[in-house]
Amino acid sequence: MVFNLIFVKTIYMKSILAVAFFLLPFAFFGQESVSFYFDNNKSELNKVELAKLNTWILANKKSKILSITGSTDEVGSSGYNDTLSQKRVDYIFNKVKVAVKIREDFKSISLGEKGAKSKNKAENRRAIIVFLQEKDLAKEAELIKPKVVEVPKTTEIIPIEEKDMNFPEGATLEEKVELSRPGTLIVLPEIQFYKNSFGIMPSSKPSIDELIYILDKNPNLRIEIQGHICCVTQDHNNLSLERAKQIRRVLVSNSIRQDRLVVKGFGVSKPKFAIPEANEEQALANRRVEIMILQK
Known part of the structure; x- marks a missing residue:
């Protein structure tokens, strides 16, 4: 009888804790x-x-x-x-x-x-x-309002190419971020700009919305937005940096804190394919936006 009472009481307490845990968030x-x-x-x-x-x-x-x-x-x-x-x-x-x-x-x-x-x-x-x-x-x-996190200024992060992360085939951006570690580079191929401009094409909106959603969901996440261009031998107008800055402007306008977003333009210094590119597919791969995970 005593054993049964203890067993029932234990089950009851576990049920209460389970409900409390479910409601906690x-x-x-x-x-x-x-x-x-x-x-x-x-x-x-x-x-x-x-x-x-x-x-x-x-x-x-x-x-x-x-x-x-x-x-x-x-x-x-x-x-x-x-x-x-x-x-x-x-x-x-x-x-x-x-x-x-x-x-x-x-x-x-x-x-x-x-x-x-x-x-x-x-x-x-x-x-x-x-x-x-x-x-x-x-x-x-x-x-x-999230708390402002102080960012170490001397931390050295070694870039990791996306292909070296061996993400599952068809992985979404959110899944890639979850599996990443500081230094991981992730290409955002659906973010595109008008020719010779930092104006973002409307077709980029779903990809940007997804990035906003991920940053909003993960308040400790910090990223570096990296711009790259194609088809020329030199980035005379620093267009790659301006494009990265434009992405940051959109994110900040959607309530993502600017201190979570670092921007950098690489011009044509890190092409995926040799310049001049052999075809539009190669040019598209060179003309890209990437994010690098700085902190999770």
Whole structure:
């Protein structure tokens, strides 16, 4: 009898601890999240999910929204999925913007099929609202503003080429960052610029949004943004550095602290292929943006 009582008490305490552990991230950080799911190829919620959204709005009129992140499954082209993902974000935003408070540095993040983390495709067709409840707004500055981390100035980091990391085939940027260590170089091939300019092409937005999402999710992460150009023998206008700076401007405008972002332009000093390049594919490989992990 005594043994049974001890056993029951032990199971009860473990259950309480398990529940406490499950709730701890929200209790500690104060940020909540809720997901809404879309039908295949749809950018509007069905009746059931719309009712769920309306119920959430009624219960959160005094909450404050920090971000909305959209994603898709992997069916269809990446370009189509990028557009669909953004439409889902815009749809949710337009539904909540009048009824619920929006933080001034609100982030609209479109991950497209890069946000497909589940084997169940239906679970990837969603939009996630991250928000603060009314009870946590008094601590908003404390909860949202990250502490400034002092960065050692004398730490020497040895670059590690991406190919030497042997990332799994098809690994996403987020997965590569998770597997990386200080010095790891990661190419961002989808970030492209207009010719002879540091103007970023619109097709780069999903990749930049993903980078913002990763930096936001990992507040201790510091990176060096590296610019490279192609097709000439010298970077007369320092275009590679200006392109790296432009990426940093976009990240800072999306509330990523500038002290987490180092920029460097390498011109044509580190080509993947000899200059002049034999074809456009080689030129594209030379004309690239890379990030180097400085701190995790």
